[in-house]
Amino acid sequence: MSVTHTVPPIETGRSGLQKLLRARESGLVVLIVALIAVTAAIQPTFLFSDGGWRELLRQPTILILIALGEAIVIITRNIDLSIGSILCLSTYTSGWLFANVEGIPIVLVVLIGVALGAFLGLINGLLVAFLRVPSLVITLGTLYAYRGIAILWIGPHFIRSSWLPPEFRALGTMQWVGIPVLLLLVLIVVLIVGWFMTSRRAGRDLYALGSNPEAAKLFGLSERRLTLNAFVTSGALAGLGGLVYLSIYATGDARVGTGYELEAVAAAVVGGVAIVGGSGTIWGVALGAFFLATISSALPVLGVPSLWQQAIVGIFIVGAILLDRVLFLSRTRRAKRKGSES
Amino acid sequence: MRFTPSGFSRKTLVISTAALAATALLLTGCAGGSGTASSTDGGSAGGGGDSSITVIPKSLGNKYFEASDKGAAAAADELGMTFKEVGPTATGSADQVPFIQTAIQTGQKAIAIAANDPTAVCNDLSQAQSQGVKVVAYDTDTDCRDVFVNQATVDGVAEGLVKLTADHLGDEGGTIAILSGGANAANLNAWVDAIQALIKKDHPKITVAKVAYGDDVDEKAYQEAQGLMQSIPDLKAIIAPDTVSVKEAAHYLSDTPEYQGKVWVTGLGLPSEMKDYVDSGIVEQFGLWNPEDLGYLASYAADALIKGDITGKEGDTFTAGKLGDYTVGADGEIVLGPLFVFNKDNVGDFSF
Numbered sequence: 093m094s095v096t097h098t099v100p101p102i103e104t105g106r107s108g109l110q111k112l113l114r115a116r117e118s119g120l121v122v123l124i125v126a127l128i129a130v131t132a133a134i135q136p137t138f139l140f141s142d143g144g145w146r147e148l149l150r151q152p153t154i155l156i157l158i159a160l161g162e163a164i165v166i167i168t169r170n171i172d173l174s175i176g177s178i179l180c181l182s183t184y185t186s187g188w189l190f191a192n193v194e195g196i197p198i199v200l201v202v203l204i205g206v207a208l209g210a211f212l213g214l215i216n217g218l219l220v221a222f223l224r225v226p227s228l229v230i231t232l233g234t235l236y237a238y239r240g241i242a243i244l245w246i247g248p249h250f251i252r253s254s255w256l257p258p259e260f261r262a263l264g265t266m267q268w269v270g271i272p273v274l275l276l277l278v279l280i281v282v283l284i285v286g287w288f289m290t291s292r293r294a295g296r297d298l299y300a301l302g303s304n305p306e307a308a309k310l311f312g313l314s315e316r317r318l319t320l321n322a323f324v325t326s327g328a329l330a331g332l333g334g335l336v337y338l339s340i341y342a343t344g345d346a347r348v349g350t351g352y353e354l355e356a357v358a359a360a361v362v363g364g365v366a367i368v369g370g371s372g373t374i375w376g377v378a379l380g381a382f383f384l385a386t387i388s389s390a391l392p393v394l395g396v397p398s399l400w401q402q403a404i405v406g407i408f409i410v411g412a413i414l415l416d417r418v419l420f421l422s423r424t425r426r427a428k429r430k431g432s433e434s
Numbered sequence: 435m436r437f438t439p440s441g442f443s444r445k446t447l448v449i450s451t452a453a454l455a456a457t458a459l460l461l462t463g464c465a466g467g468s469g470t471a472s473s474t475d476g477g478s479a480g481g482g483g484d485s486s487i488t489v490i491p492k493s494l495g496n497k498y499f500e501a502s503d504k505g506a507a508a509a510a511d512e513l514g515m516t517f518k519e520v521g522p523t524a525t526g527s528a529d530q531v532p533f534i535q536t537a538i539q540t541g542q543k544a545i546a547i548a549a550n551d552p553t554a555v556c557n558d559l560s561q562a563q564s565q566g567v568k569v570v571a572y573d574t575d576t577d578c579r580d581v582f583v584n585q586a587t588v589d590g591v592a593e594g595l596v597k598l599t600a601d602h603l604g605d606e607g608g609t610i611a612i613l614s615g616g617a618n619a620a621n622l623n624a625w626v627d628a629i630q631a632l633i634k635k636d637h638p639k640i641t642v643a644k645v646a647y648g649d650d651v652d653e654k655a656y657q658e659a660q661g662l663m664q665s666i667p668d669l670k671a672i673i674a675p676d677t678v679s680v681k682e683a684a685h686y687l688s689d690t691p692e693y694q695g696k697v698w699v700t701g702l703g704l705p706s707e708m709k710d711y712v713d714s715g716i717v718e719q720f721g722l723w724n725p726e727d728l729g730y731l732a733s734y735a736a737d738a739l740i741k742g743d744i745t746g747k748e749g750d751t752f753t754a755g756k757l758g759d760y761t762v763g764a765d766g767e768i769v770l771g772p773l774f775v776f777n778k779d780n781v782g783d784f785s786f
Binding site: 239344 | 493494495497500501523524617644646647651652653656657658661662663664665667681685686689690691692693706710
């Protein structure tokens, strides 16, 4: 299992508390709390109203799901640009099933939506693993191919809320001890994926592959199998994201999810995933997604003109990357100094 | 939660779609050349077999433009024109350019376009005109066209929506907000300006607290609606002169009972999208025109230009099939008609 340890130890000889303070996750928690506090101070309804509280916790769920999948793919040194299109197909297929198959159980629709996403992800994975074409190109192609299928199939139609069974619609607004059920479900997914990526051999192998593909191959890891796993997971999570979209917005047309792939990449990067692969935590990604989604719901409440919002989100992305770079440089400098002292 | 896709991917999209469209057009062009007779079959009255129109909506997959282009296709069929609908999937300023070029190169007789940006397509449209292609702007005006088929005058829309809102608010007036669509859309901005000007002039007791933009995207419009209701405590009404925005404002309202009965929503909406909200009482009234009629009129205007019946000069007249006679107004504008109001009684009667 020695190969699975791919992230160089960040700090040595310091207390656990200092490590915690330095971690990306802690920084994001501070940012999120500060953002919510400032927004709520200026506009209390953002936090202290039924609708505000619900949107704050419910609205990041979609981005969290797709960002997890994207992060796993990026960790293997690939990228998946097709998840927005996959999400769209999953959303519409699910809505279509509710409308056209009378009495279809909700669980079955969820399974079909996730399976469809996994299948589309499998196509991505097969193309990347066997054609040996960079995933950027393959998934750029499937981004348009899947979206094209959606436009051809869906055309001008859209999902009406009346198509959906009342129990499914209720899922979108249902709460348990004041917390949206959707968020709880998504948190369970985060825990499972996080546990898998930190504690399971198959998860650590993904880091190994992204960290050093040559070494991973020498060690006997199957690049093809791992690549397939990553893309299938990403597709399945996008499929699940489509269902969450459907339960929140109770609508959907051929344009759902346009641009989500870049939001997911952004969330992963802000959450501390290195774009060159091999490092990053699932907890960081979930927090990164929560942070970006909260920015985009907080800015309108703060009255920031719509035109500025994209720019502000962009500044945070660049900021996150700069921060990474600065930390990296200071780490290497310190490591060098230590090296010369001893 | 919306980033503009990078220039790279968007450009690739445009190029690849344009290549596809070009291939398709070349193929059909060849077919038309070898079998002109087949394309005249469909035309009944006054159609020349070699007349053709390319319709370029703001984006494909948009319900409103699907409806308008269906009307345009029906009119082209009546007129015996070869009909093509092509367009981008995103609404960037320059996304429509390749489709204009393709139309020029394949020798289309007319282009009907709903431009995403009034100036970005101007060079290409001028080039088309210099090569004898007639240019009809519909839905949104551009700087370079022969005529503009206007669904409603700016004042007509503003008067319609302000009247609905003012009637609801009554003598007390109150604070309202405007939720628009894309911030660069010329027609939306003109309506927003006119709504504000009209309120200032005729309804001093109504104040417009804010103008927000939903970017023509469901989730974004939903968030902006939330932002308006949360950040303006005494908000009494939202005017959303955009189909996505009015639908999502109604959707947020239906999800959030604390604002129901407090904030009143109206705007320009599609009956098929608004029906649920009107039936459940979330929205009382909203306005629009018939987009199928709009496309229908655009095709007839293009045909009249091709035949030389009109030139775009004020006072030119032509007959647009089932819609009757139209006169070209100042600055080459052809106005479809007054704003139509939908409510509980009629919202179910429309299919678009």
